[in-house]
Amino acid sequence: xxxxxxxxxxxxxxxxxxxxxxxxxxxxxxxxxxxxxxxxxxxxxxxxxxxxxxxxxxxxxxxxxxxxxxxxxxxxxxxxxxxxxxxxxxxxxxxxxxxxxxxxxxxxxxxxxxxxxxxxxxxxxxxxxxxxxxxxxxxxxxxxxxxxxxxxxxxxxxxxxxxxxxxxxxxxxxxxxxxx
Amino acid sequence: xxxxxxxxxxxxxxxxxxxxxxxxxxxxxxxxxxxxxxxxxxxxxxxxxxxxxxxxxxxxxxxxxxxxxxxxxxxxxxxxxxxxxxxxxxxxxxxxxxxxxxxxxxxxxxxxxxxxxxxxxxxxxxxxxxxxxxxxxxxxxxxxxxxxxxxxxxxxxxxxxxxxxxxxxxxxxxxxxxxxxxxxxxxxxxxxxxxxxxxxxxxxxxxxxxxxxxxxxxxxxxxxxxxxxxxxxxxxxxxxxxxxxxxxxxxxxxxxxxxxxxxxxxxxxxxxxxxxxxxxxxxxxxxxxxxxxxxxxxxxxxxxxxxxxxxxxxxxxxxxxxxxxxxxxxxxxxxxxxxxxxxxxxxxxxxxxxxxxxxxxxxxxxxxxxxxxxxxxxxxxxxxxxxxxxxxxxxxxxxxxxxxxxxxxxxxxxxxxxxxxxxxxxxxxxxxxxxxxxxxxxxxxxxxxxxxxxxxxxxxxxxxxxxxxxxxxxxxxxxxxxxxxxxxxxxxxxxxxxxxxxxxxxxx
Numbered sequence: 063x064x065x066x067x068x069x070x071x072x073x074x075x076x077x078x079x080x081x082x083x084x085x086x087x088x089x090x091x092x093x094x095x096x097x098x099x100x101x102x103x104x105x106x107x108x109x110x111x112x113x114x115x116x117x118x119x120x121x122x123x124x125x126x127x128x129x130x131x132x133x134x135x136x137x138x139x140x141x142x143x144x145x146x147x148x149x150x151x152x153x154x155x156x157x158x159x160x161x162x163x164x165x166x167x168x169x170x171x172x173x174x175x176x177x178x179x180x181x182x183x184x185x186x187x188x189x190x191x192x193x194x195x196x197x198x199x200x201x202x203x204x205x206x207x208x209x210x211x212x213x214x215x216x217x218x219x220x221x222x223x224x225x226x227x228x229x230x231x232x233x234x235x236x237x238x239x240x241x242x
Numbered sequence: 243x244x245x246x247x248x249x250x251x252x253x254x255x256x257x258x259x260x261x262x263x264x265x266x267x268x269x270x271x272x273x274x275x276x277x278x279x280x281x282x283x284x285x286x287x288x289x290x291x292x293x294x295x296x297x298x299x300x301x302x303x304x305x306x307x308x309x310x311x312x313x314x315x316x317x318x319x320x321x322x323x324x325x326x327x328x329x330x331x332x333x334x335x336x337x338x339x340x341x342x343x344x345x346x347x348x349x350x351x352x353x354x355x356x357x358x359x360x361x362x363x364x365x366x367x368x369x370x371x372x373x374x375x376x377x378x379x380x381x382x383x384x385x386x387x388x389x390x391x392x393x394x395x396x397x398x399x400x401x402x403x404x405x406x407x408x409x410x411x412x413x414x415x416x417x418x419x420x421x422x423x424x425x426x427x428x429x430x431x432x433x434x435x436x437x438x439x440x441x442x443x444x445x446x447x448x449x450x451x452x453x454x455x456x457x458x459x460x461x462x463x464x465x466x467x468x469x470x471x472x473x474x475x476x477x478x479x480x481x482x483x484x485x486x487x488x489x490x491x492x493x494x495x496x497x498x499x500x501x502x503x504x505x506x507x508x509x510x511x512x513x514x515x516x517x518x519x520x521x522x523x524x525x526x527x528x529x530x531x532x533x534x535x536x537x538x539x540x541x542x543x544x545x546x547x548x549x550x551x552x553x554x555x556x557x558x559x560x561x562x563x564x565x566x567x568x569x570x571x572x573x574x575x576x577x578x579x580x581x582x583x584x585x586x587x588x589x590x591x592x593x594x595x596x597x598x599x600x601x602x603x604x605x606x607x608x609x610x611x612x613x614x615x616x617x618x619x620x621x622x623x624x625x626x627x628x629x630x631x632x633x634x635x636x637x638x639x640x641x642x643x644x645x646x647x648x649x650x651x652x653x654x655x656x657x658x659x660x661x662x663x664x665x666x667x668x669x670x671x672x673x674x675x676x677x678x679x680x681x682x683x684x685x686x687x688x689x690x691x692x693x694x695x696x697x698x699x700x701x702x703x704x705x706x707x708x709x710x711x712x713x714x715x716x717x718x719x720x721x722x723x724x725x726x727x728x729x730x731x732x733x734x735x736x737x738x739x740x741x742x743x744x745x746x747x748x749x750x
Contacts, residue, residue: 074468074631078466091672106420109434121697124427127694128420132416134412138416157672166465169465177643177657180656189643192636200632201633203633216640219640223292223644227295229644231647
């Protein structure tokens with residue numbers, strides 16, 4: 063199969079178009095992230111202040127170190143916020159285009175569903191569903207290939223982790239039916 | 243030569259079928275990880291870490307470090323054959339590697355890349371063999387203030403020397419340190435930042451965060467790209483290998499220069515990425531014929547690959563000697579040490595001789611075996627790229643989930659992983675560096691303990707960080723590095739004031 067000078071060609075039929083319009087620019091995201099971090103810094107700072115940021119007989123109280131870290135985090139976020147705010151009129155780079163966002167969601171949403179399914183079905187059944195479903199629906203790969211790959215991969219994982227290495231994964235009704 | 247006899251002892255530790263087998267498995271997995279888009283050195287190591295939980299520490303570290311070597315080798319394959327850097331540190335390899343492949347010299351380029359990787363690692367391993375024991379025995383005299391000063395130095399050098407916007411590095415680092423502090427406080431036993439949640443009681447595990455930040459976010463980022471590729475398939479014949487090796491002595495200056503750059507940037511937190519670019523640029527600048535770079539010159543492959551590997555390997559030096567990782571991957575290995583019940587730091591060399599010297603010996607052996615392995619199996623690994631990403635992506639997600647769950651057997655960690663995946667995606671896109679975050683997360687508790695112990699020892703007097711020559715100079719150096727950009731600029735301005743008429747070499 064691998065002869066010299068043979069070209070390897072792989073196509074990407076669902077590639078995001080290059081001229082897709084931007085959903086949001088980096089400036090807007092940076093401002094949002096700075097605000098979130100600032101809020102986080104305030105919350106954590108307040109919590110640590112409550113825990114105690116002073117000195118007692120044994121040295122600094124538990125909140126001392128994280129409190130000053132919250133201050134640093136808050137300061138840096140504030141700086142970032144101001145810098146980005148001042149630049150807001152300048153043209154901003156694209157954070158993500160619509161086509162890109164669609165593709166990112168095409169992998170993020172299944173991952174989210176996989177995490178949810180894992181709670182009820184156990185890791186292995188959820189993995190099987192994720193791999194088979196993703197290959198078929200997103201990758202448009204033939205059903206038999208998708209099912210076979212998903213089954214093999216899940217089986218190998220099960221044998222490697224649960225049987226060979228004794229790393230116990232969450233299980234659901236199917237494994238229970240087989241007595242695992 | 244005490245180091246030499248200890249090294250021989252290390253080889254003796256390695257010579258069991260089990261460890262040699264794990265080494266091969268690690269190398270193959272590593273090359274996979276390096277070749278596949280959406281997986282890199284740090285996340286490969288992070289995802290596969292759970293496999294090693296039930297192993298003894300020596301087998302575990304040998305396998306994990308071999309994954310790392312494999313990933314370093316694997317990155318070069320896709321850069322040269324497909325013009326797609328499998329890893330950020332192999333971007334510079336594409337400049338001359340891909341043109342070589344287009345001219346039908348793919349085999350030469352690959353041989354050059356693998357050989358120079360091998361040379362780079364070898365130089366760095368030699369450095370580790372002889373320098374690490376010395377540094378660690380020196381560090382045995384360290385007390386809490388010295389350790390805190392060294393941690394401070396690490397953090398400050400990230401801020402001062404990093405190429406990202408300073409406030410973003412600071413954000414990343416402070417966030418990492420804060421997250422490391424969540425949960426039970428080790429000194430007083432009080433709860434911090436848990437907000438009444440029983441899940442946060444355990445704290446946020448470092449590895450869960452890393453799997454999310456590097457594994458999940460990398461998948462999201464990869465999906466944004468157009469994943470079509472065209473490339474050359476190549477197999478390497480013995481004749482080509484020998485031809486390239488015969489010419490090696492001609493390039494000794496380049497190889498040596500890149501090795502030094504790599505070692506230096508590996509120990510300081512510059513990293514393999516910076517090292518590969520610097521190696522390439524310097525080779526170009528010192529070349530008699532700089533225009534020929536970028537058009538398929540073999541030196542342009544030698545220079546970045548040597549530097550990247552030297553740096554990737556040298557990053558383990560501070561981790562072994564001081565318990566301070568020099569790179570993201572080293573930070574994850576350090577997290578592994580803690581999982582296996584070892585206490586990273588200078589005492590490792592005293593208390594766990596088998597472990598340390600086994601690891602160092604495995605660096606020699608792993609690189610030799612890795613070199614032979616990649617030279618013989620390139621066509622197989624190149625054809626992995628035929629596997630569509632739609633099949634690879636869900637498998638990586640599943641591996642990430644297994645890894646994240648296995649660490650503490652907690653379902654909550656799966657959600658944390660997902661959350662960190664989104665955070666990593668956003669941070670990478672707006673230029674907040676993740677390496678300082680990783681480092682802060684793994685060192686956070688140790689840095690805080692060192693700080694509090696020194697404060698308790700001194701009765702709260704900050705002067706303890708200048709109480710003797712050693713700790714004083716480390717602390718001062720840390721502060722200088724923190725303000726390095728300011729100092730550098732000030733000197734630049736002063737220099738221009740005194741020599742206004744002479745243009746600097748950069749401007750000429």
